[in-house]
Amino acid sequence: MLRDKIIEALQTVKDPEIDSVSIIELGMVEEVENTPNGVFIKLLPTFMGCPALEIIKKNVVNAVTAIDEVQNVEVQFIYHPPWTSDRVSDIGRERLKEFGIAPPPRHIAETGEWQADCPYCGSTYTTMENLFGPTACRSILYCKSCKNPFEAMKPVSTLM
């Protein structure tokens, strides 16, 4: 079926800054609509100022246009529903770890604090170095067990 082919194509579109994980696994794909006029895809931006968004959009158009039956592809970023970090799938969480990034913590304390386990050795003995990291969606932490600095994907939720 064409829909399966489209999903398969979207699976090849990775986060340009984390190339082990696809936009499907990150939970960014909200809607895929196949109409006689073309394929319409609605994506959710993780963070709004993310400079990778335009690249992702271009890569989605390229990947889906490559399917023989597809003539026209339109990609739109929407804000509703908002992307939240619990949209990252279980496979996505594993892929993030393979890349050396701790998946977004599922629990945030009432004080707003959160912890992430080390993606290298699995230790919970970690400290927060900087809530803000090299990209908008990541923080910088340090593992006191294996003595590696690492990054974690920031938890974001509508409860904040």
Added chain:
Amino acid sequence: MRYALEDAMKNEAYRDAAVELLFQLADDDFILAYRGSEWLGLAPHIEEDVAFSSISQDTMGHAAMFYQLLHELGAGDPDELAHARPASDRKNAILLEKVNGPGTYLTEPHYDWAFAVVRNYFYAQAKKVKIESLKNSSYQPLAEAAVKVNMELYYHLLHWKTWFSQLVSAGGEATTRMETAMETAFGDLDGLFSLGQKGAEMVKHNLIESEDDLRKRWVQAMSPVVASLDINMPEKFGMKSGNGRDGVHSSDLQSALDTLGEVYNFDPAASW
């Protein structure tokens, strides 16, 4: 009632009020994000450089989204709205356009970190109050955007509150300079809450709550911090430099626009 884009386009008075509010929100975020970007490489330590530039990037993203909502309402091209409008058309609060300190980021930047912390903290808290109100805005696309902004703003507010509390309670030069910066900020703080001349229309259409409500909520949110740090907060805030919502601005804004728009205005038709 809740207005979708199509509903707003059918009601001229409603649309005009929504456009005016969106310009205030967009221009506030835009100019403060620009002032933040001027700090890159100059923040007190490298982790702060990472954090502050990340916050500025988020904030610029919020401005871009508000310009996009304006575009949908027929106000013009988002890039042009950001880069090409003269100072007299800008609706940002004057507090946010003020230079970071003497010098420029290229030559002798003697920027004032105390002022940066105070301005950003006060602004993040004011933005939080507005965003909470906008979650219930009658304009559906704006209410949805507010939910998204709120999640990122959470981290900004936490960051600036931490700096603010630590510097105010540090004693010595830090405390003195924070007090001076607060005096400057309080003197123009009302500019942040002002909704301008269409304010009554905005409130009537349930786009946002009134200036008085927003100000009250800000004072309420600040009161535990004010009490624990023993801060002298004036009963009334000022708008000494004028009201940016009316297009009144300082020369600081013009020179910022000249710099940030230089490449764009060199060839507006160029594609990047």
